[in-house]
Amino acid sequence: MTSPPRILDEIGAKLSELAASSPAKDIEKNVKAVLGSAFSRLDLVTREEFDVQREMLAHARHKLIELEERVAALEAELLRARTGESED
Template sequence: MINPAKIEEIAKQISSNMPQGVKNLADTFEAKTKQAIQNKLAEMDFVSREEFDIQSKVLIRTREKLAELEAKVAQLEAKMTNSDSADE
């Protein structure tokens, strides 16, 4: 089994021994790649995690309110049925 700490150590050694120009090129490439990905994601119709969490909470509250209203309607229907039976 390969030890992940050993792989990390080897990667650090390789990185520290790279010429500065290669390091700069890698950093520039990484920054530009991240920017390109962020731009493309921004163009897509995604919601942020924060907005998703907010809407999830709103949905939960709405479901709870709906359950309360359904219970009240059932109680009212039961009262109406009982009063109709009493009238007969």
């Protein structure tokens, strides 16, 4: 008599074998192929490319804020200098 764990292993192996050759597996392969083909024709970016662009945009936003603050400070300084000259 075969021991219970071995029987379970054999049953599991047979089920895996059946699942691998089932029509559902073929359908899954075909759907993946169709989707892969459709996605390859679209102008999509990878997650890595997206993350790089997001980081670059965040850096550009930060730099823009710094430059806006600097321009505002220079404009205020210029205005003070002009009003100081006109009072003299």
